[in-house]
Amino acid sequence: MPRVPWHDGDVARTAVMSQFPTVVFDGGCSYCRRQERRIRALDWTRSFETLAYDRAVARWPEVGRGALGDGLRVRFPDGSVTVGIDAVRSIAIRLPLFVLPALLLWLPPVRTLGAVAYRWVAANRRRDDDSSCER
Secondary structure, X not given: OOOOOOOOOOOOOOHXXXXXXXXXXOOOOHHHHHHHHHHHHHOOOOOOEEEEHHHHHHHOHHHHOOOHXXXXXXXXXXXXXXXXXXHHHHHHOOOHHHHHHHHHOOOHHHHHHHHXXXXXXXXXXXXXXXXXXXX
16 A cells, blocks of 8 residues: 655645544644644654644545634545544554554543643643734
8 A cells, every 4th residue: 555755844745645634733824734734744654644723624624624723634535524632542542653542542530631731731832822823
């Protein structure tokens, strides 16, 4: 199976892109862009493509359901979308360094705590950023 080339700005990908999960992030938020770069750096197996939210919604309307502030999204080749802590779990399970911690997120109490922590980080990301995250 061919691998997707790295994200290089907002260049649209070919049909090959649909074979891999796509991490959808808020391209207007510097905190979110930093996290996207970290995900790419840890994605040694080249399992993901990354795409800014605006571009992703134009390509796949299902990504835009709910508010952008609901959280990070991962769009899968079958059209399903995970959001927030579920998206984090979807990403972490595919990153070699995070497989074991990601497995814990399938335990209901751990997932619940993770969701609370995720919501706190999402609500406070603007403190670490300029006003560009206030969409």
